[in-house]
Amino acid sequence: MRTGKSKVTLKDVSKAAGLSLITVSRALRQPDTVHPDTREKIQKTIEDIGYVPNLVARALVSQKSDMVGVVVPVLYSSLFADFTQGAAGVMRANGLQMLLGVSDRATSNEEEAVRTFIARQADAIIVTGFTHTDACRKMLTNFHGPVVETWNLRDEAIDIVVGYDNFRAAAEMTRYLISKGYREIVMVGGAFENNDQATDRHAGFVAAMREAGREVRPDSIVAVPNPTTIESGAELIMSLLDRPVKPDAVFIQAELPAQGAMLACLSHGIRIPEDVAIASFGDLILSALLPVPLTTIKVRSSEIGKRTAEMVLKRLKGEHIEETVQDVGFDLVIRKSA
Template identity: 40%
Template sequence: MTSAGSRSRTPQANADADGTNSSVTMRDVARLAGVGTITVSRALQHPDRVTAETRRKIDEAIAALGYVPNLAAGTLRSSKSRIIVAIVPTMSNSIFAETLQAMSDVLRPAGFHLLIGHTGYSAAEEEALVAAFLARRPDGVILTGYTHTPRTVELLRRARIPVIEMWNIGPDPIDTIIGMSSYDASLAMTRYLIRKGYRRIGYIGGLLQDNDRTAQREAGFRAGLEEAGRPFDPLMIVRAPFEFESGGTALGDLLNRMPDADAVFAASDILAVGVLLECLGRGIAVPGRLAVAGFDDAGISSRMTPPLTTIRVPRRAIGRTIAERMLARLAGRPTGERIVDLGFELIERASA
C-alpha cells in the first residue's frame, strides 16, 4: 500500500464518468513506454514516422494507463485534425462498407482517422451532417454522388479543404469526383439483354429523390431501349427502396403490369436478389421464363441460384483511389484531373 503523503511510481488517475483517465499525461505514457514525450506525440500525430516496435510500446502503454490524448488542443495549434469525413447514403449493406474499408486501409497508416456518417438517402440530412462535421475541423470531406443542396456546396467551398465526391461521376464536381458512370453501366447492361434476344425487359429501380445514381441508371436503361428502337412505356419501370423484400414486391407489381416480361433489370443487386427469391417462391424458372440482371456485384450475387448477371462496381478501387488522392492533396502534391472514371465490368452469369 502507499502511505499518506507518498507518491506511487505508477500513475494513479481519476476515472471520468465515461471510464477514461483524465489525469494521465503524455509524460506518463512516455515513461512507461521508455521513450521521450516527443516520440509519443509523433506516434499519435504521425504514426508512419516512428518504427513499428516503438508504436507497439506506446500503444501498450496507452492501453495500460487508459490515456486519452487531447487531440483538440493539437488541432488548435496545428490547424490539422487528422480527421477525414466520409458521408454515405446507408450502412445497411456491404456495398459502401467495402469502399470505406479500403479508404481506412490507406488513411490509417498515414495517421488519419475516418469519421463516417450516413444520410438515409436524404440531401437535407447530408447538409446537416456536413455542417456538424465541419465544426470538428476535418482535413477533408468525402461525399457520395453529386446531388447536394446549395447550402452543402456553399459550406464545403467556404471550408477550403479537399472535397471528393465518389461513386457516380458527374460533369461538374465541387472539387474532385472519383467513381464510375452509372449511366454508361446501365446502358451497357440494357444493350446486353437486348443482344441476348430478350424482347420485353422490365426495370426495377431505386427511388429517384436525392439519388443521382438511381436516376442515371434509369436514364441509361431508357437510352438503351431508344437506341434499339424499342418503345418505352412507363409501366416497364417500378421503383422501390433498396431492400431485399422490396425486390420481391416490385417483381409482383411489374408482372401485373407486364405479364409477358421475359427479363428484369434491377438497379441494385439487393433488389435483384429479392427478385430471384420471389421467382423461387413463385416457381418462375430463371432464366428459362424470366432473365434477371442486377447492378453492383454484391458478395451474395455469385452465390445465388442461379448466380446473378450484374455490373461490377470497383468498390475497393474507388475507396483506395480516394484515400490516395486525399493524402496527396493534403501533402500539397499535384493530383491531375478532377474527374476520375475507374470504369465498370459487366459480369455474365447464369441468371441472364
C-alpha cells in the same frame, strides 16, 4: 471498477522529469536539438506517468486535425459497407482518423454531417454522389481542403471525383439485354429523387432503348420504395409477372431487391432466364453462387473507397493531382440469369 484518472499534460511530464516545458516539447518535436540522454529520460517519464498528447490542442495550434469526414447514405448495403472499409483501411495506414456520418439517404442529414465536419476542422471531406442541398454545396465549395464526391461521374464537380459512369453502366447492360433478343424489358430503379446515381442509370437505360429503336413506355420503368429491401424485390417481381404483358427481362438497379426477386422466382418455380431474365446492379457477393448465377454490373466498392482515400492523402501531402476525375470502372458480368 475504474479509476477516474485525470489528464496528464506535457507540463506534468516536464515537472516529473525535472526539466522545462520547452525542453520536453522540443524532445518530441525537434529531437535533434536535445541531448540523447535527456530524450531518453523524457521518454521514460512519459511512459511512467502515461502521458498521451492532446490532439485537440495540437489541432488547434497546428491548424490541421488529421481527421477526414465521410458521409455514406447507409451501411446495411454491402456496397457502402465495403466502400467504408476500403477507405478506413487506407486512412488507418496513414494516421488519419475517420469521422463517419450515415445520412439515411437524406440530403438534410448530409448537410448536417458536413457542417459538423467543417466545425470540427476536418482536413478533408468525402460525400456520396452529387446531390446536395444548396447550403451543403456552398459549404463544400468554400471548404479549404480536398472534397471528394464518390460513386458517380459528373463534370460539374466541386473538387475531386471517384466513381464510375452509372449512365454508361446501365446503358451497357440494357444493350446487352437487347442484343440477347429480349423484347419486354423492364427497369426497376430505386428512389429517383435526390439520387443522381439512380437518375443516371435511368437515363442510361432510356438512351440505350431509344438507340435500339425500342419504345420506353411509362410502365417500362418501376420504382421500388426506399429503403429497398429483399422483400420489396420479391413482391415486385411477382406483380410484374402478373401483368397482361409479362416482361421477359427485368433489370433491377438495387442490390437487395434483385436478390429478393431472384429468390422469389426460385421458390415459385419460375425459371430463370427461360421464363424471365434478371439482371442486376451491385457487387452482390452471392451473385456467383446463387442456384442461378446472376448477370450483373459489378461495382468495385472497396476500390472506390481506397482510391478516394488515396486521393485525399495525395492532396493533403500537397501533391498535385493531374486527374481530378477518377473512373474506377465497372464490370458487366454475364452469368446465367440473363
